[in-house]
Amino acid sequence: MKAFLCAMIALVVIAFGANQILLNSGFSAQDTTASPSNVRLHD
Amino acid sequence: MLRLFAAFLLICSLMAPALAQEAAPNPRAETGGAQTLEDIMRRQSAQQVDETFRSSVTGDPDAAAPTTAPLGTRGGQSDPDLWRALRYDTADVRTQTRGPAAKTLIQDGGMWWLRFREGPLLTYGAALLGITLVLLALFYLIRGRIRIDGEKTGRTITRFTSVERFGHWLLASSFLILGVTGLISLFGRKVLIPAFGHDAFSTVAIATKWIHNNISWAFMLALVIIFVFWIVHNLPDKTDLKWLAQGGGIFGGGHPPAKKFNAGQKLIFWSTIVLGTSISVSGIALLFPFEFNLFGATFSTLNDWGVPGWVGQDALPHPLAPQEEMQYSQLWHAIASFVLLSIILAHIYIGSVGMEGAFDAMGSGEVEEQWAREHHSLWVDEVKNAEKNQSRET
Numbered sequence: 001m002k003a004f005l006c007a008m009i010a011l012v013v014i015a016f017g018a019n020q021i022l023l024n025s026g027f028s029a030q031d032t033t034a035s036p037s038n039v040r041l042h043d
Numbered sequence: 044m045l046r047l048f049a050a051f052l053l054i055c056s057l058m059a060p061a062l063a064q065e066a067a068p069n070p071r072a073e074t075g076g077a078q079t080l081e082d083i084m085r086r087q088s089a090q091q092v093d094e095t096f097r098s099s100v101t102g103d104p105d106a107a108a109p110t111t112a113p114l115g116t117r118g119g120q121s122d123p124d125l126w127r128a129l130r131y132d133t134a135d136v137r138t139q140t141r142g143p144a145a146k147t148l149i150q151d152g153g154m155w156w157l158r159f160r161e162g163p164l165l166t167y168g169a170a171l172l173g174i175t176l177v178l179l180a181l182f183y184l185i186r187g188r189i190r191i192d193g194e195k196t197g198r199t200i201t202r203f204t205s206v207e208r209f210g211h212w213l214l215a216s217s218f219l220i221l222g223v224t225g226l227i228s229l230f231g232r233k234v235l236i237p238a239f240g241h242d243a244f245s246t247v248a249i250a251t252k253w254i255h256n257n258i259s260w261a262f263m264l265a266l267v268i269i270f271v272f273w274i275v276h277n278l279p280d281k282t283d284l285k286w287l288a289q290g291g292g293i294f295g296g297g298h299p300p301a302k303k304f305n306a307g308q309k310l311i312f313w314s315t316i317v318l319g320t321s322i323s324v325s326g327i328a329l330l331f332p333f334e335f336n337l338f339g340a341t342f343s344t345l346n347d348w349g350v351p352g353w354v355g356q357d358a359l360p361h362p363l364a365p366q367e368e369m370q371y372s373q374l375w376h377a378i379a380s381f382v383l384l385s386i387i388l389a390h391i392y393i394g395s396v397g398m399e400g401a402f403d404a405m406g407s408g409e410v411e412e413q414w415a416r417e418h419h420s421l422w423v424d425e426v427k428n429a430e431k432n433q434s435r436e437t
Contacts, residue, residue, distance in 0.1 A: 027331065
């Protein structure tokens with residue numbers, strides 16, 4: 001079952017890696033429905 | 044002459060009601076031009092309603108009295124005029140929000156999507172998975188475990204290399220996790236929140252969303268791996284027809300000859316590739332909202348080809364509002380996933396409890412030679428011939 005265990009490890013690595021890439025890519029799904037930068041929320 | 048004139052008068056008097064009918068008043072006169080009960084009834088029974096009576100009534104600023112004139116108006120649009128223009132996407136909207144969908148403030152199609160998502164999609168999706176499980180249980184009760192018929196040899200043949208098994212398990216594990224987290228998201232509002240409450244579901248929803256979004260990449264990578272490794276073995280050939288004609292030997296007994304993959308396995312392979320790709324593409328569209336407009340372009344092409352007319356349907360909606368693109372992506376993503384889940388449940392059954400010796404192919408990669416001869420006789424011949432040729436060369 002080495003192949004299975006390797007697949008599990010790869011699964012976790014890919015998930016966290018993909019998350020880091022998405023976080024650093026500059027794309028935000030939230031920004032497609034809101035533009036807080038266009039509104040002054042603070043003084 | 045007098046009689047003729049009397050007859051003419053009689054005919055005219057008889058025609059009067061008919062003429063009056065022809066010059067029937069505006070059907071919306073009673074409502075002052077607004078929708079009638081008939082319009083509402085037609086809409087409720089999902090019939091087409093001509094909306095021009097109100098979609099065109101969006102005010103006329105040019106005809107408005109000047110604001111400086113006595114009793115002048117503040118423009119030529121009343122509030123209802125403005126809301127109608129917003130509903131039918133003809134208003135000149137300018138917003139602080141710069142998102143792609145910001146200008147569509149009212150989208151009627153959203154209600155159709157919401158009703159379908161909360162109703163038939165959940166009902167038929169759950170029914171499909173439930174019926175699949177019941178049929179598999181019945182099949183197990185009727186047919187039992189498919190045993191190895193002949194005497195076991197004790198010898199094994201390498202069926203899948205470690206890289207192939209890695210690709211398979213990466214695909215299998217990611218798909219099952221995506222399936223479970225997808226079902227939690229889909230059934231959250233209608234089933235899980237009423238059962239466990241908002242607070243409990245909120246934590247679960249945040250976790251499942253993170254897992255679903257990030258594990259999807261492993262699924263896509265694994266899909267590419269199995270496609271590259273197994274495409275050659277899954278091209279259809281004439282042995283598949285023989286295998287299908289005998290139903291794979293499941294009920295009639297016997298073992299129709301098959302190569303490395305039999306016709307049933309080929310069907311599962313192509314279902315996984317086609318549906319998996321479709322789920323991946325629609326998933327990427329959902330992951331990056333409003334970036335990929337898949338359905339508007341597809342509907343337009345299908346309309347150009349006249350495809351809806353082949354099945355007696357009206358042209359597919361086009362162009363689509365940005366929100367509609369996302370709604371169609373969500374529905375397609377869920378429907379294709381339900382179908383693939385039900386196919387994979389059958390695959391899991393036959394690869395585990397359903398058939399003796401089948402799990403070894405993905406467990407250790409080594410299968411009992413007798414099992415291989417019974418289920419993949421042509422493949423065993425190929426392997427043996429290759430071994431003979433290799434030993435001759437050495």
